[in-house]
Amino acid sequence: MFRILVFILFVLALAAGFAWLADRPGELSIIWQGQRADMSLMVAAMLIVSLVAAVMFCWWLVRVVWTSPHSIQRYFRARKRDRGYQALSTGLIAAGAGDAANARKMLARTKGLLSADQEPLIHLLEAQAAMIEGRYDDARKKFELMADDPETRELGLRGLYLEARRLGANEAARQYAERAAEKAPQLPWATEAALEYRSEAGDWDEALKLIGDGRSSSAEEKKTYSRRKAVLLTARAAAKLDADPKGAREDAHQALKLDENFVPAGLIEAKAYLREDNLRKAASILERLWKATAHGDVARLYVRARSGDSATDRLKRAEKLEAMRPNNAEALYAVAEAALEASDFARARAKAEAAARLSPRESAFLLLADIEDAETGDQGRIRHWMNQALKAPRDPAWTADGITAPEWRAVSPVTGRLDAFEWKTPVSELQGPVEEGSTDAVDEAIRTLPPLAIEAKPARVEPVERVEKTETAKPTMVAAVAEPAPGRAVTPERAPEKAKPETVGKEEERPFYGLPDDPGVKEGAVAKRDGTGSFRLF
Known part of the structure; x- marks a missing residue:
């Protein structure tokens, strides 16, 4: 477009010049070797322009003739290169589709048209074809050659990393990932792999160094960075909780700054305060977490914050949780459990039944069975609640990759994935999903509760x-x-008879x-x- 504009401007300027000369006629005389030539100024200008055009044409013609062999050679070389790239592209597509025969055919054609030194992707096509055909040793050698080349280093390291993972060589895979993360920290797969390996080894300091400072223009990347750093800080706090409660408290506090509702970090900070005998701050953290999440672990730690509290004191603390979150299943369950320990069976039974109605799950029915055992000892009623517990959904737990853990962990023991554990109901193989809050089954269980049997205590x-x-x-x-049990009536039929003389x-x-x-x-x-x-x- 720019060249066309320049050409148009040149033509306009030339036309304007000729028009200017036409408006100003004149005579031009040239004497050369005794000869005199007279002409008008316009004719002289036309002769000069024609002479310049003739010189340019002759120069172009000479240049074309002189450079024609090279031009012809370059044309055929470019045509050959285009055919080679087309074969390479077709071969890579065939390798990706799993067509080993076509990939091998395109590889042979590409090698005949292109040089491997000029096009490194030929090594990739050869490695992919070897992997499809099951020649993993040849593929590994090609990846090693690619890893030594600065242009294909990252590609070769990734191929070696995936091959090491396939063979189960975790140490070799870790080394390849560390090398790739060191040379190219912008590679997501290398950073992820190195981070998982360092986290699995418990090297939390190096893992925190690997994630960087989180300076990014993307809001999503900033959110991911904050979550990962909070997880790593919490894991480091959990590791040093026993030996260094103060350091664990500081790390957990930093994690809560990044994610204020991260329950594991709040629990660790509260435990650290409790080890420092600072019950007030620990209770403040747990109360804030409870209001935001109503987590079961928060309730258990809050109720049993002080080991010297009596059962009545624990019941009061559980009732305080219920006042913060009324009509909550976890709060009702905590009150019911504390009431059972305080031997307040009426309140324990009422709260446990309310918790079962809000969230019918295994622990609620087991708690009702414990209440029945402590209050009446009726085996029929106990078995009734135990049967309901078998049919109820399991309790929420820290779950990752199909396994559950009693406490939160930063890394999955199955896959090594960071931040894999989630607080949710584990998958059950015995029953399908049960909607939370369905009270029909609970009301039916309460309605069909067997009557209290009156029986004598064994003699x-x-x-x-x-x-x-x-x-x-x-x-x-x-x-x-035969002495009657406390609170039970002796059946008349089983009363002992007097011995006859x-x-x-x-x-x-x-x-x-x-x-x-x-x-x-x-x-x-x-x-x-x-x-x-x-x-x-x-």
């Missing part, structure tokens, strides 16, 4: 008195006394009351004297 067997061997002594058996002159026999599972002494059996002076019952 205690008193030891048999030893009788000395004297002429006047007679064998005597002490009847077992026998005829005078015979040994007095008294019935023996054994345990419920003990058949006792058969009717008509008489205690016999053994050689030690005692009486054998059997």
Whole structure:
């Protein structure tokens, strides 16, 4: 476009010049070697322009003839290069599609048209073709050649890294990833791999150095950086919690600045304050987290913050959590558990049933079974709640890659992925997903609760008195006394009967009351004297 504009301006300038000369006529005389030539000024200008054009044409013609061999050679070389690149492109597409035969064919054609020194992608096509055909050693050699070339270093290192991962050589894969991250820190796969390996090894300081300072123009990248740094700081705080509570508290505090609702960081900071006997600050952190997340781990740590508290004190703290988040399943469950420890069975039962209605899950029904066991001991009702627990969804837990952990971890033990653990309900193989808050099953379970059975407490067997061997002594058996259990009524049918006196002159026999599972002494059996002076019952 610029050249066309320049050409148009040149033509206009030339036309303007000729028009200017036409408006100003004149004569031009030239005397050369005794000859005189007279002409008008316009004719002289035309002759000069024609002479210049003729000289330019002759120069172009000479140049074309002189450079024609090179031009012809360059034309055929360019045509050959184009055919080579077309074959290379077709071969890479075939390799990506898994067509080993076509990839090998295009590789041979590309080698005949292009030089591997001038086009490094030929090594990539050869390595891909070798991997498709199962010749992994040849592919690895090609990747090593690419890793030594500055132009293809990153590509070769990635190929070696993937090959090492395929073979399970984690140490070699780690070295390739570290090398790639050092040479090209902008590569996401290298940074991710090196970060995972350092995190898996527990080298949190080096992992924090690897993620950099997070200076990026992208809002998404800044968010990812903040999350990763919070996770790494929390992991380092957890590692130093026992040996250095102050350092752990500082790291956890920095993590909370990056993510204020990150529960693991808040728990670690609260634990550090508790180890420093600073209950007020620990409670403040836990209360803020509870208001934001209503997390079960926060409730458990808050209720049991002080080891010397009584069951009543723990119940009061649980009720404070419920006041902060009313009608919350975790709060109701915490109150029910604390009420059970305080032997407030009515409140424990009411709160546990309310928690089960809001969130029907395994722990709620198990808690109802514990309440039933502590209050009534009715095995039928206990089994009823245990059966409901078997059918209920599992409790939320820290879950990553199909496994659960009792506490949060920074790295998945299965894949080594950073920040893999999430607080969610684990996948169950026994039942499908249950909607949170469905109360039909819970109401049916409460409605079908078996009535309280009235049964006697098992009798205690008193030891048999030893009788000395004297002429006047007679064998005597002490009847077992069935004592009713506290808070239970004794069934009239099971009341012990009085022993009936026998005829005078015979040994007095008294019935023996054994345990419920003990058949006792058969009717008509008489205690016999053994050689030690005692009486054998059997």
